[in-house]
Amino acid sequence: MSPPPDGVSPAVAAIEALLTASVGTRTAIGRIERLHHPWVLRAHAVEAPGLPGTVIVKCLRPEGYGLRSAEELARCEHAALTFIADDLRLGLAPRLYAASPDSRLLVMEDLHPRTELAGQLRRDGLTPVLDDELTAFARSAGELAAASVGRAALFGVRRTALGTGAGQLDDWEHAHIGLWRNGLAGAAAFGVPLPAAAERDLAAAVAELADPGPFLALTNGDTEAHNFLTGPGGRGRLTDFEGAGFRHALTAAACFSVPGPNWLGVSGAGQVAAFRRALARTVPEAEDDQRFGFGLTAASMVWVMMRADRLGTLDARRPGDDSRTQMVALLESGARTAEAYRALPHLAGWCWSTAALLRRRWPDSDIDAAAIAPYTWRER
The missing domain is CATH 3.90.1200 (Aminoglycoside 3'-phosphotransferase; Chain: A, domain 2)
Structure with a gap:
């Protein structure tokens, strides 16, 4: 089920569609767990061939901080995770599984149980x-x-x-x-x-x-x-x-x-x-x-x-x-x-x-x- 509306969390259907398009097979999410910020979620999959049982979903923040807008923060994380994995070929950051074209929704590796x-x-x-x-x-x-x-x-x-x-x-x-x-x-x-x-x-x-x-x-x-x-x-x-x-x-x-x-x-x-x-x-x-x-x-x-x-x-x-x-x-x-x-x-x-x-x-x-x-x- 989707988390209650809060102006930040995406619908489960949006996450499922993004992952399905990324991995090429149907992906189904059973539940969403809010983490330390309302825009950071853990999605528990019930059907996700080729993916682990949980993934982290990062949504667009309600506002930016520092010198960057919320949109630029999301674009920058999208670019950085791709750059580190594909260009630098380093395993130092979470793997990015999927991202919406506008970077407003990022789905990445769940590093749990790391703390x-x-x-x-x-x-x-x-x-x-x-x-x-x-x-x-x-x-x-x-x-x-x-x-x-x-x-x-x-x-x-x-x-x-x-x-x-x-x-x-x-x-x-x-x-x-x-x-x-x-x-x-x-x-x-x-x-x-x-x-x-x-x-x-x-x-x-x-x-x-x-x-x-x-x-x-x-x-x-x-x-x-x-x-x-x-x-x-x-x-x-x-x-x-x-x-x-x-x-x-x-x-x-x-x-x-x-x-x-x-x-x-x-x-x-x-x-x-x-x-x-x-x-x-x-x-x-x-x-x-x-x-x-x-x-x-x-x-x-x-x-x-x-x-x-x-x-x-x-x-x-x-x-x-x-x-x-x-x-x-x-x-x-x-x-x-x-x-x-x-x-x-x-x-x-x-x-x-x-x-x-x-x-x-x-x-x-x-x-x-x-x-x-x-x-x-x-x-x-």
Whole structure:
């Protein structure tokens, strides 16, 4: 039976027709199960020769996010899954079984019983087993980048064929770049404007990401642990390619050096090394400490500046809010990354001084960051 109408879910008949046309034999769906978003469903088949018993159905979102409309998000995922499977011949992402001509309906491999790595980390903390899974995650992201280097034009052809306009193919202007301006303004409004030397460092970081050179590669646009599914007996898979595009490969490694939205801290030296080894198979520049280090620092610092837009919001929150502690940890981890690679020293100095000011202004955040276990969940 179909799920209740919600403005997102397709009729079962539409899914059956799409799969029947794709596999060439009649396909029948017994029931539909809603998952974590109303536009992501699990379809249970009762008659599906050549297909597994369940498939994932992804529908058009009610609205877009970031720099892409809902339609462009769907087209991009369609293009990315096809590109990864057919052009790169990699088994790193779900297999796409069928897609409507307008990409509004995608039917793909159900990766169950694999589960989100982020959920496992939240539940168990950073165990040795999950540290290995994080390394597998980093290696997979590096392998995707390595395999895709030099093939941006082919991915562009796939996106254009699905209806993406030429003006929408400039993936460097995605969240890792465009939103740093809001952070710069937010820092000034909060009373911690960047000194001129730190602004020059930030400009150099932005320029690095905007012109990746040999590091131009495919990323899914949101390389975080909730987009890696892992489980016993099978290799992990990268998921969620709505934001996929060709951009600086090291934007996909920054999550291992500075915490993403979910975490108070990370501990990713081993993961960064795994990503780097995988990338270096086709990008020899990744073996150059200076070039790799500058790229990773640039990606990490631009992420820090994106999050700096939240300074005023966090200042209004109650004492003890985890987001305050996370902001301090984020600034300090960005500074440590810069110091480790001897890059962007003035921007690192601004991070240290701003973190010190926050510790004074928010006494609840003045704690020993080293005592926070890596991948401690940020309570919202």
